[in-house]
Amino acid sequence: MSKYIGRKLLQFLIIMVITSVIIFIMVRLSKTDPLTAIVGGKQTSAETLEQLKIKFGLDKTFVQQYFSWIGGLFRGELGMSFKYQISINELFADRFPITIGLVLLSTIIALVIAIPSGVLAAVKKNRAADRIISIISVFLAGCPPFFMSLLFILFIARYLPSYQFTGGYSNFREYFLRILAPSIALAFTMIALACRITRASMIEQLNAQYTQTAVSKGVTERQLVWGHNFRNAVIPVLSVVSVQIGGMIAGSVLVENVFSLSGLGTLLIDSIKTSDYVVVQDITMLMVLIFMVISTLVDILYALIDPRIRAN
8 A cells, every 4th residue: 555655646746847847838938028017017217127037036047937936835935926016825825715615615515415416316217316317417517617607696696685705704604605605606517427427336336246145135225325335336436526626626716706706716817917927827836736636635545445456
């Protein structure tokens, strides 16, 4: 098991290094001068521009800027925003709770709905419950998060005009209410896919030989479904969920903008518009890091659930 974990961690490091280089190069393909974001389009003397270049490290070579950025990430120093002229750590401290809360709550909502629905559809295969769940899943799979966000806003404006999903928050209740509606809108795609994968995987396990043997031994349906079948069916579900969490992180960018939430997604869009390179790099790298951490943890969880995976 230790060798398997070591191999996965090595893959993680290699992918993160390659990704960091790609992000650094891609961000700098823009023809917009970052000094424009720093001075805000104002007339500035050559001496002042030179001082700003030195202050923000723009006087260094391309390679030096890369290693300076990576070194800062390892030290937990994310750099300074060109636009806001403050530490990016401060920007993230205000906005990170919105984005991470949005993704986590969406994942919880999706799993709480999708897994029981998928199991029910499999147990009631080809019956009314299965058909209803399948139709709803197909519909939700075709609805992108930004579209569902727009529908939610129209619904809230018409039927829940007192509900507030914009502005700040001073306690957990306000924070929860700010992210609740966006989280539901973001969860729909995962609900659809996780439900369909759970159904397909559970049907395969219900038709397996060991299921018939367990039934003949008098195992109750509840014990069989949740104690045996679901445990064997969960690996494909975890695979889909891990990928979908990565999709949610990307989808949160659009959802935050539709709901006017002050999260990392909104900050990313604003930073792209103003060529705030370092902020774009940091947010993109953070999103990749979260996705890779989740993917690596899921792979390790696979190995714990099914020892055969360790041998591959």
